[in-house]
Amino acid sequence: MAAVASRIILCVDMDAFFASVEQKTNPQLKGKPIGVIGSAKRTVITTASYEARKYGVKTGMNIWEAKKVCPQLILVIGNNEKYTHTCRELSEIYSQFTPDFEIYSVDEAFLDLTTTHHLFGGPESIGKSIKQTIQNIFGINCTVGIGPNILLAKLASDLGKPDGLQWIKPEDVESTLKDLPVNELWGIGSKIAEKLALLGIRTCGELGRAPSGFLRNKFGIYGEALKAMGMGICNRPIQTEPEDAKSIGHSMTLPKDIWERKEIEPYLLMLSEKVGRRARRHGYMGRTVALVIRYTDFETFSKQGMVLDFTDDTHVIYEKVLKILDGIKLKDKIRLLGVSLSTLICDPNQIPLIEEERKRNSLLQAMDYVNDKYGEFKLTWGSYIMQEKDAGVISPSWKPSGVKSVQVK
DNA sequence: TCTGGGGTCCTAGGACCC
DNA sequence: TCTGGGGTCCTAGGACCC
Numbered sequence: 001m002a003a004v005a006s007r008i009i010l011c012v013d014m015d016a017f018f019a020s021v022e023q024k025t026n027p028q029l030k031g032k033p034i035g036v037i038g039s040a041k042r043t044v045i046t047t048a049s050y051e052a053r054k055y056g057v058k059t060g061m062n063i064w065e066a067k068k069v070c071p072q073l074i075l076v077i078g079n080n081e082k083y084t085h086t087c088r089e090l091s092e093i094y095s096q097f098t099p100d101f102e103i104y105s106v107d108e109a110f111l112d113l114t115t116t117h118h119l120f121g122g123p124e125s126i127g128k129s130i131k132q133t134i135q136n137i138f139g140i141n142c143t144v145g146i147g148p149n150i151l152l153a154k155l156a157s158d159l160g161k162p163d164g165l166q167w168i169k170p171e172d173v174e175s176t177l178k179d180l181p182v183n184e185l186w187g188i189g190s191k192i193a194e195k196l197a198l199l200g201i202r203t204c205g206e207l208g209r210a211p212s213g214f215l216r217n218k219f220g221i222y223g224e225a226l227k228a229m230g231m232g233i234c235n236r237p238i239q240t241e242p243e244d245a246k247s248i249g250h251s252m253t254l255p256k257d258i259w260e261r262k263e264i265e266p267y268l269l270m271l272s273e274k275v276g277r278r279a280r281r282h283g284y285m286g287r288t289v290a291l292v293i294r295y296t297d298f299e300t301f302s303k304q305g306m307v308l309d310f311t312d313d314t315h316v317i318y319e320k321v322l323k324i325l326d327g328i329k330l331k332d333k334i335r336l337l338g339v340s341l342s343t344l345i346c347d348p349n350q351i352p353l354i355e356e357e358r359k360r361n362s363l364l365q366a367m368d369y370v371n372d373k374y375g376e377f378k379l380t381w382g383s384y385i386m387q388e389k390d391a392g393v394i395s396p397s398w399k400p401s402g403v404k405s406v407q408v409k
Numbered sequence: 410t411c412t413g414g415g416g417t418c419c420t421a422g423g424a425c426c427c
Numbered sequence: 428t429c430t431g432g433g434g435t436c437c438t439a440g441g442a443c444c445c
Contacts, residue, residue, distance in 0.1 A: 037413095038413065038414085040413080042411085042412080042413080043413065044412065044413050044414095045413095046413075046414095059445090060412075060413080061412080062410080062411050062412050062413095063410085063411090064410045064411060064412095065410090065411070065412080067410095068410095104444095104445080105444085105445045106445080107445075108445075186443095186444080187443070187444085188443090189442060189443050189444080190442095190443095191441085191442060191443085192442075192443085220419085220420075221419080221420095222419075222442095245416085246416080246417065246418090247416070247417085248415095248416095249414090249415075249416080250414085250415085251413085251414060251415085252413085252414080253412090253413065253414085288437090288438095290438095298412075300440095301439080301440080302438095302439070302440080303438085303439080304437090304438065304439080305438090306437080335412095336413090336414095338414090340416095414445105415444100415445085416443100416444080416445090417442105417443080417444080418441105418442085418443085418444105419440105419441085419442085419443105420439100420440090420441085420442105421438100421439090421440095422437105422438090422439095423436105423437085423438090424435100424436085424437080424438105425434100425435085425436085425437105426433100426434080426435080426436105427432105427433090427434085
């Protein structure tokens with residue numbers, strides 16, 4: 001077998017991205033413990049500044065918990081436009097060093113420097129240059145990780161945080177992984193780490209040495225992948241083009257828990273409209289509609305069903321969601337509602353042949369136009385009553401292009 | 410005074426088909 | 428009396444990620 005040429009992958013990960021941007025744009029926040037949150041009533045910490053992290057403030061904490069560990073915490077409602085704008089500009093910087101880069105999330109990117117690093121004095125020099133440029137232009141820090149694949153580049157950036165530059169060279173892989181806890185690896189979360197611990201496997205070194213058959217037996221097909229990860233092997237290529245979406249969904253934690261059908265329906269219509277509108281904007285149609293419900297006690301479940309034809313029509317989605325709801329006997333008050341569309345096809349040129357449908361589509365397009373121009377839900381279906389403004393902070397999985405560009409014009 | 414929102418991938422079981 | 432076996436499609440739920 002021919003030896004696989006070693007790649008050089010660089011991972012750029014912004015340090016406390018949303019918080020850093022806020023501190024940069026509002027000098028009064030500089031050096032202070034801040035937490036970026038959403039604008040909805042029941043929100044959580046999306047990003048904590050490093051000053052806040054010192055006190056134990058973490059992503060996902062509710063306000064009350066965060067204030068308890070850090071009473072002087074300053075809460076800032078996030079501003080999507082700032083973060084997505086910055087993210088787009090960052091692409092410009094990356095493209096100077098290689099055409100092969102992937103915007104993995106709003107604050108993270110991978111660059112494949114295998115064929116270009118020699119033009120810029122090597123990977124380390126590129127890493128330094130990227131860090132300096134980002135600091136000069138945006139006044140924020142990032143951490144750069146370099147490695148022979150995405151897994152190790154990502155690990156290097158995690159190990160280098162904050163404001164670091166770490167390079168895991170092929171000859172350093174074994175010593176780096178030897179005593180590293182398995183859950184430090186990208187792809188091993190708390191559940192798998194727990195299961196591995198029960199099997200006596202706590203470090204990547206131990207994972208890499210575990211017999212394949214044994215891991216396969218315990219974890220199925222993922223067992224092989226786990227062993228490879230333990231050895232620092234990862235063949236995932238850089239995805240320079242975003243893939244077609246597999247699903248489009250919106251969910252929201254309600255301002256207060258509800259139970260009455262009359263209270264539920266307006267939210268479902270709003271969520272259906274958000275889903276339908278995003279599908280239409282990006283040229284997707286779907287055939288599977290799902291309703292997600294979370295009860296007061298946090299028990300969460302979903303029920304799905306298929307519609308006859310592929311659709312991007314708000315009302316088709318909404319009617320299906322109502323049918324699904326008909327089949328559910330609610331056992332408690334509802335805390336969160338979600339609607340999603342899957343089994344997607346992406347064909348912007350698909351034109352419906354039926355005259356009625358075409359008329360309906362031009363109505364939807366007209367509504368979308370007004371809403372794009374004047375803001376969401378200026379023009380809506382009669383039965384929908386706007387409950388409150390959107391939560392406001394985008395998910396970190398936001399991407400600058402494609403269907404994931406949620407809530408951004 | 411509690412616990413966000415956007416995704417992807419995988420598994421397991423049942424229905425159905427040849 | 429013994430009761431196939433491969434494949435696809437669909438649903439529900441869980442683990443993981445940022």
